[in-house]
Amino acid sequence: MIYVFREVAVNRDPASTHPKLSRGEIWRGLVMKAENALPFVPGLAKCDVVQRSPGSLVRDIVFRGEEAREKVTFYPEEKVVFVRQSGSIDGFIVNEILGEDGDLRLRFSFALQLLDAPSGSAREREFREVVEREYVKAVDATLDAIRKMVSSEHQSAR
Structure with a gap:
């Protein structure tokens, strides 16, 4: 089994032109x-959602050519847990929001x-080498996508 984690400060660069993200925006x-x-x-x-229920969903994905089904469980404004239900890879992934508004990670x-x-x-x-590299990239890609979403919303509100 392969265990990997990556944690980043959400609002790490005070000189950034990106808006400061809140816990709600990250969520x-x-x-x-x-x-x-x-x-x-x-x-x-x-990435196709095939089932929804209160607090969770089930989705079919294709990642790097491999098909899989994942159950996704939501813990509002704290974490999202992805559990593999089918495919050639078993395990889970957790995305967590940590800290307080002044120090979100x-x-x-x-x-x-x-x-x-x-x-x-x-x-x-x-x-491990391939997956670690790809999943770690996903942290930065996720933050970039959230920042773009929030920037777009701020521009639309003007």
């Missing part, structure tokens, strides 16, 4: 990402394993 972005991750996750080719963590490769194998090591 809205994470919900949008759960419903349609294509603008948020490089390497994702498909976004943490993505995951625990994944290839179902058809032994732990510690060369195939698992190669998988």
Whole structure:
């Protein structure tokens, strides 16, 4: 099993031209990402919601050519948990909003394993390198997409 996490300060650059993001804006972005991750996750080719229920949804995705089904559970303004239900990879991914408004952080963590490769194998090591690189990129891509959304809203309000 592969464990990886990445945590970034949301409003890290005080000189940035991007608007300062609030917990609510980040949360809205994470919900949008759960419903349609294509603008948020490089390497994702498909993201279709197939079922909705209070506090969760089920979606079919294609990531790096691999089909999978995920159950997504929402913990409002705190975290979103993605649990693999089918596909060649088992495990979960968590997107968390941490801290207070003055020091908000976004943490993505995951625990994944290839179902058809032994732990510690060369195939698992190669998988870790690729997946770690791709999932870590998703943190920055998610924040960039949320910032664009909020900037667009601020411009429309003018």
